[in-house]
Amino acid sequence: EVQLVESGGGVAQTGGSLRLSCAASDFSFEQRSFGWWRQEAGPDREVIACVSQMGDKTHYHSSVKGRFTISSDAAKRTIYLQMNNLKPDDSTVYTCAAGGPSGCYNGMYFWGKGIMVNVSS
Numbered sequence: 001e002v003q004l005v006e007s008g009g010g011v012a013q014t015g016g017s018l019r020l021s022c023a024a025s026d027f028s029f030e031q032r033s034f035g036w037w038r039q040e041a042g043p044d045r046e047v048i049a050c051v052s053q054m055g056d057k058t059h060y061h062s063s064v065k066g067r068f069t070i071s072s073d074a075a076k077r078t079i080y081l082q083m084n085n086l087k088p089d090d091s092t093v094y095t096c097a098a099g100g101p102s103g104c105y106n107g108m109y110f111w112g113k114g115i116m117v118n119v120s121s
Contacts, residue, residue: 002027002110004096009115012086016119020081022096022112030074033103035059036081039093039114048094049081050104059104063089086119093117 004027008020020036035050048061049070058070069082079096093116099108 001025004098004110004112006094006096006112006115009094009117011118011120012083014087014119014121016086017082017084018086018117020083020094020096020115020117022079022081024077024079024098024110027098027110028074028077029072029079029098031101032098033101033108034070034072034079034096034098035104035108036070036079037095037097038090039095045095047104052104053101054105083117086117088119088121091117091119 003025004022006022012018031053033052035047037045037047040046048064049068050059051070067085072079093114095114096112097108098110
């Protein structure tokens with residue numbers, strides 16, 4: 001059974017940094033699309049960073065571009081989200097996900113349970 005487990009969340013001050021990790025069991029991120037979503041106000045999630053295997057592109061939400069960086073370590077079966085210059089508006093639940101080549105556009109197959117980030121002002 002594929003499991004994605006997030007870690008690294010918690011509390012940070014405005015302007016500070018956190019690095020989220022997402023470790024996969026029985027799963028390789030190689031040749032997969034993968035990314036990070038966060039909870040909006042309400043039931044929806046918004047994609048904030050996604051690496052697509054279609055055209056080898058990386059997408060960032062405009063609100064995090066230049067502050068957040070997505071990366072992966074294939075040997076560790078882990079993806080990361082480095083979050084710098086954090087703002088109170090970044091406070092929410094973050095969830096990692098992975099899927100097929102078009103996952104960034106058409107939906108992901110596997111999801112973590114999410115992890116909380118709180119940014120104090």
